[in-house]
Amino acid sequence: MVDISDAFPGFSVDDVGAARAFYGDVLGLPVEESMGGLRLTLPSGQGVFVYPKDTHEPASFTILNFEVADLGRTVDELNAAGVVTKIYTDPHSFGTDERGIAWGSKTGQGPDICWFRDPSGNVLSLIAQ
Template sequence: MVEISDAFPGFSVNDVEAARVFYGEVLGLSVSESMGGLQFTLPSDQGVFVYPKDDHQPASFTILNFVVPDIGQAVDDLNTAGVVTKIYTDPHAFGTDERGIAWGSRTGQGPDICWFRDPSGNVLSLIQG
């Protein structure tokens, strides 16, 4: 058996500096240089590695879910920072409102959630918790 001392998630971006600004300044996470890329720290103290990739293809699925106490306020904050939160326009797909929030607590179909993209196109979400 392999002795594992730690583990951490990672994903690629096409612009490390844009990722630094987005994850550090827009989302307010602690960001540092690491192994030729970036590492940011989640509120749970989990580190996430972000690495440059010339032929980066954005993840079409949600790679990170950020739990927030007030999804409406968090969406307003992202929108004020220039982040688009209405990325799914098919009303039948997720039932999002004009701001991109799927109010699962109101419909009984899951959590209140909103999706958005980082500067490299990777899908992220806010979930009210």
């Protein structure tokens, strides 16, 4: 058996400086330089490695889900900071409102959730607790 002491997720970006500013200044996560990239610390204490990649292609799936107490207020705060939350424009695909929020709890179709992208185009979400 392999003796593994820990594990952590990671994803690529095309601009480490922009990622540092976005994850640190806009989302308010602790960010530090690590192994030639960045280490984000999530509210749970889990570390996430963000590494530069010249041939970066944005993840087409959600790489991080951020739980929030007040989804509407948090979406408004992100929008005020210049973050576009309505990334799915087909109202039939997720049934989002004008701000991009899918109110799944009201329709019995999952959680209340909203998607957005980081500066490198990776998909992230806000999800109601």
